[in-house]
Amino acid sequence: QQQPRKRMERLRGQLLAAPAPGAAPPAVAAQQAARPPPAGANAFAASDDPIVVVCALRTPVCRARRGGFAKTTPEHLLATVLRATVQKSGIDPAELGDIVVGNVLSPGGGAAMARIAQLLAGIPHTVPLSMVNRQCSSGLQAFASVAAAIQSGLYDMGIAAGVESMSVDQMGAVKPSVDYEVVAASRAARECLIPMGVTSENVAAAYGVTREEQDAFAAESHLKAHRAQEQGLFDAEIVPVEVKGEDGSVKVVSADDGIRPGTTAASLAKLKPVFKPQGGSTTAGNASQMSDGAAAVLVARRSKARALGLPILARLEAYAVVGRSAKKKKKKKSPLPLPCKKWSTRKPAKRVMLCIRGSLFPSCLKVGVPPAIMGVGPAFAVPAALEACGKRVDDVDVFEINEAFASQAVHCAKALKLDVAKLNPKGGAIALGHPLGCTGARQIATLVSELQRTGAKVGVVSMCIGTGMGAAAVFEKPAC
Numbered sequence: 001q002q003q004p005r006k007r008m009e010r011l012r013g014q015l016l017a018a019p020a021p022g023a024a025p026p027a028v029a030a031q032q033a034a035r036p037p038p039a040g041a042n043a044f045a046a047s048d049d050p051i052v053v054v055c056a057l058r059t060p061v062c063r064a065r066r067g068g069f070a071k072t073t074p075e076h077l078l079a080t081v082l083r084a085t086v087q088k089s090g091i092d093p094a095e096l097g098d099i100v101v102g103n104v105l106s107p108g109g110g111a112a113m114a115r116i117a118q119l120l121a122g123i124p125h126t127v128p129l130s131m132v133n134r135q136c137s138s139g140l141q142a143f144a145s146v147a148a149a150i151q152s153g154l155y156d157m158g159i160a161a162g163v164e165s166m167s168v169d170q171m172g173a174v175k176p177s178v179d180y181e182v183v184a185a186s187r188a189a190r191e192c193l194i195p196m197g198v199t200s201e202n203v204a205a206a207y208g209v210t211r212e213e214q215d216a217f218a219a220e221s222h223l224k225a226h227r228a229q230e231q232g233l234f235d236a237e238i239v240p241v242e243v244k245g246e247d248g249s250v251k252v253v254s255a256d257d258g259i260r261p262g263t264t265a266a267s268l269a270k271l272k273p274v275f276k277p278q279g280g281s282t283t284a285g286n287a288s289q290m291s292d293g294a295a296a297v298l299v300a301r302r303s304k305a306r307a308l309g310l311p312i313l314a315r316l317e318a319y320a321v322v323g324r325s326a327k328k329k330k331k332k333k334s335p336l337p338l339p340c341k342k343w344s345t346r347k348p349a350k351r352v353m354l355c356i357r358g359s360l361f362p363s364c365l366k367v368g369v370p371p372a373i374m375g376v377g378p379a380f381a382v383p384a385a386l387e388a389c390g391k392r393v394d395d396v397d398v399f400e401i402n403e404a405f406a407s408q409a410v411h412c413a414k415a416l417k418l419d420v421a422k423l424n425p426k427g428g429a430i431a432l433g434h435p436l437g438c439t440g441a442r443q444i445a446t447l448v449s450e451l452q453r454t455g456a457k458v459g460v461v462s463m464c465i466g467t468g469m470g471a472a473a474v475f476e477k478p479a480c
Contacts, residue, residue: 050317051147052302053475054310055089056445057081057239058295061256061433064166068253069292072243074106074165077294078117084239085159085296086123089310093123097155100145101131102138102162103437105169109133110437114163136402136463137471138162139295139440144473146299147316156304162442163294164435171290171436191371192467197275200282200405203375207411211281214406215268218286218430221403222263225427229259233426237449258289258433286406291433295441313448314459314475317389369468375408377470378462379415385460385472393417396474397456400443402463403428412464425450439463440471451477 059077062068069077078101086093099118103110109131118129134141139162146158176193183189194202203209228234240254263285273280274287298310305312369377378401386392399422403409409430413423426446429439440463447459462472 049301049303050315051150052300052305052312052316052478053297053314053444053448054300054305054312055085055298056237056295056313056441056448057084057088058237058438058442058445059239059241059293060253061258061291061293061435061438061442062253063258063433064170064290064292064435067167067257067292069165069241069243070167071246072165072241072292073113073168074103074110074163074292074294075113075117075120076243077165077241077292078114078161078163078296079120080241081163081239081294081296082117082121082123082159082161085298086121089298091157091298091308091310094126095156096123096127096158098146098149098158099123099127099129100142100158100160101129101437102133102140102142102160102440103131104133104135104138104164105166105171105173105436106164107169110163114161117163133437134469134471135466136404136434136436137440137465137469138437139442140444140461140463140471140473142441143297143299143444146297150299150301157298157300159296160299160441161294161296162435162438162440164437164439165292166290166435167292188371194372195275196374196404196466197282197287199372199374200287200407201273201276201280202373203405203411204281204407206373207376207414209281209407209410211269212265213410214281214286215265215283217403217406217410218268219263219265221406221424221427221430222260223427224425225256225259225431226261228426229255233450233453234446236453237445256432258291259427259431282405282407286430288402288404288429288434289432291435293433293435293438293442295438295445297441297444312478314451314477316473316475369464369470371466371468374466374468375405375464376411376415377464377468378402378408378412378472379470381470381472382412382416382460382462385462385474389474391458391474396458396460397422397454398425398447398450398459399423400447400459400461401428402434402439402443403430404434404464406430408464444473444475447475451475 059081060068101110101114106113111131114131115129119125132138132141132145142162143160146160150156150158238254240252242250242252245251268285271283271285273283275282300310302312369380393416399418401409401412401423403424413420440461443461447461451459457477459475460472464470
Protein backbone atom coordinates (compact mmCIF):
# COMPACT_ATOMS: atom_id res chain seq x y z
CA GLN A 1 0.00 0.00 0.00
CA GLN A 2 2.92 2.35 0.71
CA GLN A 3 4.45 1.88 -2.75
CA PRO A 4 1.33 2.88 -4.75
CA ARG A 5 0.79 5.87 -2.46
CA LYS A 6 4.36 7.10 -3.03
CA ARG A 7 4.02 6.69 -6.76
CA MET A 8 0.76 8.70 -6.73
CA GLU A 9 2.41 11.46 -4.72
CA ARG A 10 5.32 11.65 -7.17
CA LEU A 11 2.88 11.72 -10.10
CA ARG A 12 0.83 14.46 -8.43
CA GLY A 13 3.96 16.54 -7.89
CA GLN A 14 5.00 16.15 -11.51
CA LEU A 15 1.55 17.17 -12.70
CA LEU A 16 1.52 20.27 -10.49
CA ALA A 17 5.00 21.20 -11.78
CA ALA A 18 4.11 20.54 -15.38
CA PRO A 19 4.34 23.53 -17.74
CA ALA A 20 1.27 25.22 -19.13
CA PRO A 21 -0.15 23.82 -22.37
CA GLY A 22 2.16 24.69 -25.26
CA ALA A 23 5.13 25.49 -23.00
CA ALA A 24 8.31 23.44 -22.99
CA PRO A 25 9.10 21.12 -20.04
CA PRO A 26 11.57 22.65 -17.55
CA ALA A 27 14.55 20.58 -18.76
CA VAL A 28 13.87 21.44 -22.41
CA ALA A 29 13.29 25.10 -21.55
CA ALA A 30 16.65 25.23 -19.80
CA GLN A 31 18.38 23.75 -22.86
CA GLN A 32 16.66 26.25 -25.14
CA ALA A 33 17.70 29.15 -22.95
CA ALA A 34 21.31 27.98 -23.04
CA ARG A 35 21.59 28.00 -26.83
CA PRO A 36 20.74 30.54 -29.56
CA PRO A 37 17.44 30.20 -31.40
CA PRO A 38 17.52 27.73 -34.29
CA ALA A 39 18.59 29.28 -37.57
CA GLY A 40 15.68 27.74 -39.39
CA ALA A 41 13.19 29.64 -37.29
CA ASN A 42 10.80 32.17 -38.77
CA ALA A 43 12.88 34.69 -40.68
CA PHE A 44 11.14 37.65 -39.06
CA ALA A 45 11.85 36.31 -35.56
CA ALA A 46 15.49 35.67 -36.56
CA SER A 47 15.94 38.94 -38.45
CA ASP A 48 18.54 40.13 -35.97
CA ASP A 49 20.99 37.71 -37.60
CA PRO A 50 20.19 37.67 -41.34
CA ILE A 51 22.02 36.03 -44.22
CA VAL A 52 24.55 38.40 -45.79
CA VAL A 53 26.86 38.65 -48.78
CA VAL A 54 30.42 39.44 -47.75
CA CYS A 55 32.26 38.94 -51.06
CA ALA A 56 31.07 38.50 -54.66
CA LEU A 57 33.48 38.09 -57.56
CA ARG A 58 33.47 36.81 -61.12
CA THR A 59 35.81 36.10 -63.96
CA PRO A 60 35.46 37.99 -67.22
CA VAL A 61 32.72 36.55 -69.42
CA CYS A 62 34.08 35.57 -72.83
CA ARG A 63 32.57 34.41 -76.11
CA ALA A 64 32.33 30.64 -76.41
CA ARG A 65 34.78 29.07 -78.90
CA ARG A 66 35.99 32.47 -80.09
CA GLY A 67 36.84 34.45 -76.97
CA GLY A 68 39.52 34.57 -74.34
CA PHE A 69 38.54 31.28 -72.69
CA ALA A 70 38.01 29.23 -75.86
CA LYS A 71 40.79 26.82 -74.84
CA THR A 72 40.28 27.07 -71.09
CA THR A 73 38.60 24.26 -69.17
CA PRO A 74 35.91 25.04 -66.57
CA GLU A 75 37.82 23.85 -63.49
CA HIS A 76 40.45 26.51 -64.15
CA LEU A 77 37.84 29.27 -64.29
CA LEU A 78 36.15 28.04 -61.11
CA ALA A 79 39.42 27.51 -59.23
CA THR A 80 40.50 31.04 -60.09
CA VAL A 81 37.39 32.70 -58.70
CA LEU A 82 37.25 30.43 -55.62
CA ARG A 83 40.89 31.22 -54.81
CA ALA A 84 40.30 34.94 -55.28
CA THR A 85 37.24 34.83 -53.00
CA VAL A 86 39.24 33.23 -50.19
CA GLN A 87 42.15 35.61 -50.67
CA LYS A 88 40.09 38.79 -50.87
CA SER A 89 37.94 37.94 -47.85
CA GLY A 90 40.90 36.68 -45.83
CA ILE A 91 38.91 33.81 -44.36
CA ASP A 92 40.32 30.49 -43.25
CA PRO A 93 38.82 28.23 -45.95
CA ALA A 94 38.61 25.38 -43.44
CA GLU A 95 35.79 27.33 -41.76
CA LEU A 96 33.54 27.01 -44.79
CA GLY A 97 30.55 24.78 -44.13
CA ASP A 98 29.91 23.92 -47.78
CA ILE A 99 30.44 24.95 -51.39
CA VAL A 100 27.51 24.73 -53.79
CA VAL A 101 28.21 25.20 -57.50
CA GLY A 102 25.71 25.83 -60.25
CA ASN A 103 26.44 24.16 -63.58
CA VAL A 104 24.34 23.00 -66.53
CA LEU A 105 26.43 21.36 -69.24
CA SER A 106 29.41 19.56 -67.68
CA PRO A 107 29.41 15.74 -67.81
CA GLY A 108 28.35 14.04 -64.60
CA GLY A 109 26.73 17.25 -63.43
CA GLY A 110 30.19 18.77 -63.04
CA ALA A 111 30.78 17.06 -59.69
CA ALA A 112 34.35 15.91 -60.32
CA MET A 113 35.25 19.10 -62.19
CA ALA A 114 34.10 21.34 -59.34
CA ARG A 115 35.73 19.26 -56.61
CA ILE A 116 39.00 19.43 -58.56
CA ALA A 117 38.59 23.22 -58.81
CA GLN A 118 38.05 23.46 -55.06
CA LEU A 119 41.26 21.58 -54.30
CA LEU A 120 43.22 23.53 -56.93
CA ALA A 121 42.02 26.71 -55.20
CA GLY A 122 43.58 25.55 -51.93
CA ILE A 123 40.30 24.87 -50.14
CA PRO A 124 40.84 21.70 -48.07
CA HIS A 125 39.11 18.41 -48.78
CA THR A 126 37.44 18.67 -45.36
CA VAL A 127 35.06 21.25 -46.87
CA PRO A 128 32.22 19.47 -48.72
CA LEU A 129 30.99 20.45 -52.17
CA SER A 130 27.87 19.76 -54.21
CA MET A 131 26.45 20.73 -57.58
CA VAL A 132 23.04 22.12 -58.52
CA ASN A 133 21.35 22.46 -61.91
CA ARG A 134 18.31 24.70 -62.28
CA GLN A 135 19.39 25.57 -65.80
CA CYS A 136 19.74 29.35 -66.30
CA SER A 137 19.09 29.93 -62.60
CA SER A 138 21.74 27.50 -61.36
CA GLY A 139 24.05 30.19 -59.98
CA LEU A 140 21.19 31.84 -58.09
CA GLN A 141 19.96 28.45 -56.89
CA ALA A 142 23.43 27.73 -55.52
CA PHE A 143 23.17 30.95 -53.53
CA ALA A 144 19.68 30.08 -52.29
CA SER A 145 20.84 26.61 -51.25
CA VAL A 146 23.75 27.97 -49.22
CA ALA A 147 21.58 30.67 -47.65
CA ALA A 148 18.91 28.15 -46.69
CA ALA A 149 21.49 25.83 -45.15
CA ILE A 150 22.94 28.67 -43.08
CA GLN A 151 19.49 29.75 -41.98
CA SER A 152 18.61 26.21 -40.95
CA GLY A 153 21.69 26.01 -38.74
CA LEU A 154 23.77 23.51 -40.73
CA TYR A 155 26.73 25.90 -40.84
CA ASP A 156 27.55 29.61 -40.56
CA MET A 157 29.40 30.36 -43.78
CA GLY A 158 29.63 28.90 -47.28
CA ILE A 159 30.39 29.71 -50.90
CA ALA A 160 27.79 29.77 -53.66
CA ALA A 161 29.33 29.62 -57.12
CA GLY A 162 28.52 29.03 -60.76
CA VAL A 163 30.60 28.01 -63.74
CA GLU A 164 30.07 27.20 -67.41
CA SER A 165 32.35 26.62 -70.34
CA MET A 166 30.18 26.60 -73.43
CA SER A 167 33.39 26.24 -75.42
CA VAL A 168 34.20 22.90 -73.82
CA ASP A 169 30.69 21.61 -73.07
CA GLN A 170 28.64 22.71 -76.01
CA MET A 171 24.93 23.35 -75.72
CA GLY A 172 22.86 20.71 -77.48
CA ALA A 173 25.67 18.14 -77.54
CA VAL A 174 23.74 15.87 -75.17
CA LYS A 175 20.05 15.13 -75.57
CA PRO A 176 17.71 14.29 -72.66
CA SER A 177 17.60 10.57 -71.86
CA VAL A 178 13.85 10.14 -72.17
CA ASP A 179 11.38 7.90 -74.00
CA TYR A 180 10.48 10.22 -76.87
CA GLU A 181 7.41 8.20 -77.84
CA VAL A 182 5.96 8.65 -74.36
CA VAL A 183 6.95 12.32 -74.27
CA ALA A 184 5.37 12.94 -77.67
CA ALA A 185 2.01 11.80 -76.31
CA SER A 186 1.98 14.57 -73.70
CA ARG A 187 1.69 18.14 -74.96
CA ALA A 188 2.93 19.62 -71.66
CA ALA A 189 5.96 17.32 -71.53
CA ARG A 190 6.66 17.74 -75.24
CA GLU A 191 6.93 21.51 -74.85
CA CYS A 192 9.93 21.04 -72.55
CA LEU A 193 11.86 20.08 -75.69
CA ILE A 194 11.07 23.27 -77.60
CA PRO A 195 14.32 25.07 -78.54
CA MET A 196 14.88 28.19 -76.47
CA GLY A 197 14.92 30.38 -79.57
CA VAL A 198 11.49 29.14 -80.53
CA THR A 199 10.17 30.06 -77.07
CA SER A 200 11.52 33.54 -77.74
CA GLU A 201 9.49 33.72 -80.94
CA ASN A 202 6.46 32.48 -79.00
CA VAL A 203 6.81 35.30 -76.46
CA ALA A 204 7.26 37.91 -79.17
CA ALA A 205 4.14 36.70 -81.01
CA ALA A 206 2.01 36.24 -77.91
CA TYR A 207 2.76 39.65 -76.40
CA GLY A 208 3.34 41.75 -79.48
CA VAL A 209 7.04 42.48 -79.01
CA THR A 210 8.26 43.85 -82.33
CA ARG A 211 11.57 43.26 -84.07
CA GLU A 212 12.30 46.97 -83.78
CA GLU A 213 11.83 46.89 -80.00
CA GLN A 214 14.10 43.88 -79.68
CA ASP A 215 16.90 45.37 -81.76
CA ALA A 216 16.68 48.67 -79.90
CA PHE A 217 16.88 46.85 -76.56
CA ALA A 218 19.88 44.80 -77.70
CA ALA A 219 21.72 47.88 -78.97
CA GLU A 220 21.13 49.62 -75.65
CA SER A 221 22.55 46.62 -73.77
CA HIS A 222 25.80 46.87 -75.73
CA LEU A 223 25.90 50.64 -75.28
CA LYS A 224 25.50 50.39 -71.48
CA ALA A 225 28.02 47.56 -71.19
CA HIS A 226 30.61 49.38 -73.31
CA ARG A 227 30.16 52.57 -71.29
CA ALA A 228 30.54 50.63 -68.02
CA GLN A 229 33.64 48.88 -69.29
CA GLU A 230 35.23 52.11 -70.46
CA GLN A 231 34.55 53.71 -67.05
CA GLY A 232 35.98 50.74 -65.15
CA LEU A 233 32.68 49.91 -63.50
CA PHE A 234 33.30 46.15 -63.77
CA ASP A 235 36.74 46.28 -62.18
CA ALA A 236 35.49 45.75 -58.62
CA GLU A 237 33.78 42.48 -59.51
CA ILE A 238 36.18 40.93 -62.05
CA VAL A 239 39.05 38.59 -61.22
CA PRO A 240 41.67 38.39 -64.01
CA VAL A 241 42.38 34.86 -65.26
CA GLU A 242 45.71 33.54 -66.50
CA VAL A 243 45.31 31.30 -69.55
CA LYS A 244 47.71 29.46 -71.82
CA GLY A 245 47.98 30.51 -75.42
CA GLU A 246 48.37 28.08 -78.33
CA ASP A 247 52.11 28.77 -78.32
CA GLY A 248 52.37 27.85 -74.63
CA SER A 249 52.71 31.43 -73.44
CA VAL A 250 50.61 32.72 -70.55
CA LYS A 251 48.31 35.68 -71.02
CA VAL A 252 45.88 37.41 -68.69
CA VAL A 253 42.21 37.81 -69.56
CA SER A 254 40.82 40.70 -67.53
CA ALA A 255 37.80 42.02 -69.43
CA ASP A 256 34.55 40.78 -70.94
CA ASP A 257 35.03 40.29 -74.67
CA GLY A 258 31.46 39.90 -75.96
CA ILE A 259 30.66 43.61 -75.84
CA ARG A 260 30.42 45.14 -79.33
CA PRO A 261 31.01 48.91 -79.30
CA GLY A 262 29.14 50.78 -81.99
CA THR A 263 26.26 48.31 -82.17
CA THR A 264 23.08 50.06 -83.27
CA ALA A 265 19.49 49.07 -83.87
CA ALA A 266 20.08 49.76 -87.56
CA SER A 267 23.02 47.37 -87.77
CA LEU A 268 21.12 44.67 -85.86
CA ALA A 269 18.15 45.05 -88.22
CA LYS A 270 20.27 43.60 -91.03
CA LEU A 271 20.54 40.21 -89.32
CA LYS A 272 18.21 37.40 -90.37
CA PRO A 273 15.93 35.55 -87.93
CA VAL A 274 17.44 32.25 -86.80
CA PHE A 275 14.58 30.18 -85.43
CA LYS A 276 11.70 31.33 -87.61
CA PRO A 277 12.98 32.33 -91.05
CA GLN A 278 9.61 33.61 -92.25
CA GLY A 279 8.24 36.37 -90.03
CA GLY A 280 10.55 35.70 -87.10
CA SER A 281 12.25 38.34 -84.97
CA THR A 282 14.87 36.54 -82.85
CA THR A 283 18.38 36.91 -84.29
CA ALA A 284 21.93 36.29 -83.19
CA GLY A 285 22.11 40.00 -82.38
CA ASN A 286 19.12 40.30 -80.05
CA ALA A 287 19.68 37.07 -78.11
CA SER A 288 22.17 36.32 -75.35
CA GLN A 289 25.62 35.11 -76.31
CA MET A 290 26.94 31.62 -75.56
CA SER A 291 29.80 32.28 -73.20
CA ASP A 292 32.37 31.02 -70.71
CA GLY A 293 32.78 32.26 -67.14
CA ALA A 294 32.63 31.62 -63.40
CA ALA A 295 31.51 33.53 -60.32
CA ALA A 296 31.52 33.00 -56.55
CA VAL A 297 29.64 34.57 -53.64
CA LEU A 298 30.77 34.23 -50.02
CA VAL A 299 27.65 33.94 -47.87
CA ALA A 300 27.46 34.04 -44.07
CA ARG A 301 25.30 34.61 -41.07
CA ARG A 302 25.71 38.26 -40.07
CA SER A 303 27.03 37.37 -36.61
CA LYS A 304 29.69 35.18 -38.22
CA ALA A 305 30.67 37.93 -40.66
CA ARG A 306 31.01 40.41 -37.80
CA ALA A 307 33.01 37.97 -35.70
CA LEU A 308 35.48 37.59 -38.57
CA GLY A 309 35.53 41.31 -39.35
CA LEU A 310 34.14 40.79 -42.85
CA PRO A 311 32.40 43.57 -44.77
CA ILE A 312 28.63 43.21 -45.10
CA LEU A 313 27.78 44.12 -48.69
CA ALA A 314 24.13 43.10 -48.86
CA ARG A 315 21.60 40.99 -47.02
CA LEU A 316 18.90 38.55 -48.05
CA GLU A 317 15.88 38.79 -45.83
CA ALA A 318 13.84 35.69 -46.67
CA TYR A 319 13.40 32.70 -48.97
CA ALA A 320 10.60 30.51 -50.32
CA VAL A 321 9.71 28.35 -53.27
CA VAL A 322 6.44 28.75 -55.11
CA GLY A 323 4.69 26.90 -57.90
CA ARG A 324 1.61 27.56 -59.96
CA SER A 325 -1.67 25.66 -60.10
CA ALA A 326 -4.76 25.92 -62.25
CA LYS A 327 -7.12 26.25 -59.32
CA LYS A 328 -9.37 29.26 -59.74
CA LYS A 329 -8.85 32.21 -57.47
CA LYS A 330 -11.87 34.43 -57.13
CA LYS A 331 -11.76 38.21 -57.63
CA LYS A 332 -8.14 38.19 -58.69
CA LYS A 333 -6.83 37.89 -62.20
CA SER A 334 -3.60 36.24 -63.19
CA PRO A 335 -0.78 38.82 -63.10
CA LEU A 336 0.14 37.85 -66.65
CA PRO A 337 -2.38 36.83 -69.35
CA LEU A 338 -1.80 33.45 -70.92
CA PRO A 339 -1.47 33.76 -74.70
CA CYS A 340 -3.31 30.65 -75.79
CA LYS A 341 -5.21 27.66 -74.45
CA LYS A 342 -2.65 25.04 -75.42
CA TRP A 343 0.03 26.51 -73.16
CA SER A 344 -2.04 26.35 -69.99
CA THR A 345 -5.50 26.41 -68.57
CA ARG A 346 -7.77 29.42 -69.18
CA LYS A 347 -8.33 29.76 -65.47
CA PRO A 348 -6.29 32.33 -63.56
CA ALA A 349 -3.18 31.01 -61.91
CA LYS A 350 -2.68 30.85 -58.19
CA ARG A 351 0.57 31.07 -56.33
CA VAL A 352 1.08 28.12 -54.01
CA MET A 353 3.58 28.44 -51.19
CA LEU A 354 5.64 25.26 -50.86
CA CYS A 355 7.10 26.11 -47.49
CA ILE A 356 5.82 27.51 -44.25
CA ARG A 357 4.86 31.10 -44.94
CA GLY A 358 7.33 33.53 -43.45
CA SER A 359 10.00 30.91 -42.77
CA LEU A 360 13.40 30.84 -44.40
CA PHE A 361 13.66 33.39 -47.25
CA PRO A 362 10.42 34.50 -48.90
CA SER A 363 12.32 36.97 -51.07
CA CYS A 364 14.06 34.43 -53.28
CA LEU A 365 11.43 32.59 -55.26
CA LYS A 366 11.09 30.22 -58.16
CA VAL A 367 7.84 30.05 -60.08
CA GLY A 368 6.59 27.76 -62.83
CA VAL A 369 5.37 29.09 -66.18
CA PRO A 370 4.37 27.31 -69.42
CA PRO A 371 7.50 25.81 -71.06
CA ALA A 372 6.54 27.19 -74.48
CA ILE A 373 6.85 30.76 -73.18
CA MET A 374 9.49 30.20 -70.53
CA GLY A 375 10.90 33.70 -71.05
CA VAL A 376 8.05 35.33 -69.14
CA GLY A 377 9.35 33.87 -65.85
CA PRO A 378 10.65 37.14 -64.34
CA ALA A 379 7.27 38.83 -64.87
CA PHE A 380 5.87 36.35 -62.35
CA ALA A 381 8.87 35.84 -60.09
CA VAL A 382 9.76 39.47 -59.40
CA PRO A 383 6.30 40.52 -58.08
CA ALA A 384 6.13 37.37 -55.96
CA ALA A 385 9.55 38.04 -54.44
CA LEU A 386 8.80 41.69 -53.74
CA GLU A 387 5.43 40.88 -52.21
CA ALA A 388 7.01 38.28 -49.94
CA CYS A 389 9.39 40.81 -48.40
CA GLY A 390 6.92 43.70 -48.29
CA LYS A 391 8.38 45.73 -51.14
CA ARG A 392 7.08 47.16 -54.41
CA VAL A 393 8.65 47.64 -57.81
CA ASP A 394 9.14 51.35 -57.04
CA ASP A 395 11.20 50.45 -53.95
CA VAL A 396 13.88 48.76 -56.07
CA ASP A 397 16.89 50.80 -57.18
CA VAL A 398 18.56 48.27 -59.49
CA PHE A 399 17.13 45.34 -61.45
CA GLU A 400 19.53 42.72 -62.81
CA ILE A 401 17.23 40.71 -65.09
CA ASN A 402 18.93 38.21 -67.38
CA GLU A 403 18.61 39.04 -71.05
CA ALA A 404 18.15 35.53 -72.41
CA PHE A 405 16.39 37.11 -75.39
CA ALA A 406 15.41 40.68 -76.09
CA SER A 407 11.84 39.52 -76.70
CA GLN A 408 11.34 38.25 -73.17
CA ALA A 409 13.36 41.03 -71.54
CA VAL A 410 11.29 43.71 -73.29
CA HIS A 411 8.05 41.97 -72.37
CA CYS A 412 9.03 41.50 -68.71
CA ALA A 413 10.07 45.15 -68.41
CA LYS A 414 6.67 46.19 -69.76
CA ALA A 415 4.73 43.74 -67.60
CA LEU A 416 6.55 44.91 -64.47
CA LYS A 417 6.29 48.58 -65.51
CA LEU A 418 9.98 49.08 -64.80
CA ASP A 419 11.83 52.33 -64.97
CA VAL A 420 14.23 51.36 -67.75
CA ALA A 421 16.97 53.46 -66.15
CA LYS A 422 17.01 50.90 -63.31
CA LEU A 423 17.18 47.86 -65.59
CA ASN A 424 20.63 46.33 -66.15
CA PRO A 425 22.45 49.68 -65.85
CA LYS A 426 25.74 48.06 -66.89
CA GLY A 427 24.24 45.99 -69.70
CA GLY A 428 23.06 42.40 -69.64
CA ALA A 429 23.54 39.00 -71.21
CA ILE A 430 22.98 40.23 -74.78
CA ALA A 431 26.19 42.24 -74.45
CA LEU A 432 28.04 40.43 -71.67
CA GLY A 433 27.07 36.84 -72.45
CA HIS A 434 25.18 34.06 -70.69
CA PRO A 435 27.35 31.22 -69.33
CA LEU A 436 24.37 29.21 -68.12
CA GLY A 437 25.45 27.89 -64.71
CA CYS A 438 27.43 31.02 -63.91
CA THR A 439 24.86 33.71 -64.73
CA GLY A 440 22.91 33.84 -61.44
CA ALA A 441 26.09 34.21 -59.36
CA ARG A 442 27.48 36.68 -61.91
CA GLN A 443 24.35 38.80 -61.57
CA ILE A 444 24.76 38.88 -57.78
CA ALA A 445 28.36 40.06 -58.16
CA THR A 446 27.30 42.75 -60.64
CA LEU A 447 24.38 43.87 -58.49
CA VAL A 448 26.32 44.02 -55.23
CA SER A 449 29.14 46.04 -56.77
CA GLU A 450 26.59 48.45 -58.27
CA LEU A 451 24.85 48.91 -54.91
CA GLN A 452 28.22 49.67 -53.32
CA ARG A 453 29.27 52.06 -56.09
CA THR A 454 26.08 54.10 -56.29
CA GLY A 455 24.85 53.94 -52.71
CA ALA A 456 21.61 52.38 -53.90
CA LYS A 457 19.77 50.29 -51.32
CA VAL A 458 17.56 47.61 -52.87
CA GLY A 459 18.34 45.35 -55.80
CA VAL A 460 16.69 42.43 -57.56
CA VAL A 461 18.24 39.52 -59.47
CA SER A 462 15.93 37.57 -61.75
CA MET A 463 15.93 35.30 -64.78
CA CYS A 464 13.76 33.01 -66.87
CA ILE A 465 14.52 29.30 -66.83
CA GLY A 466 14.32 26.74 -69.62
CA THR A 467 11.37 24.29 -69.45
CA GLY A 468 9.25 27.01 -67.87
CA MET A 469 10.27 28.61 -64.58
CA GLY A 470 11.29 31.97 -63.20
CA ALA A 471 13.50 32.95 -60.26
CA ALA A 472 13.99 36.18 -58.36
CA ALA A 473 15.91 37.30 -55.30
CA VAL A 474 15.74 40.58 -53.41
CA PHE A 475 18.87 42.02 -51.83
CA GLU A 476 19.22 45.03 -49.59
CA LYS A 477 22.33 46.96 -48.70
CA PRO A 478 22.53 47.57 -44.94
CA ALA A 479 22.50 51.12 -43.68
CA CYS A 480 25.92 50.70 -42.15
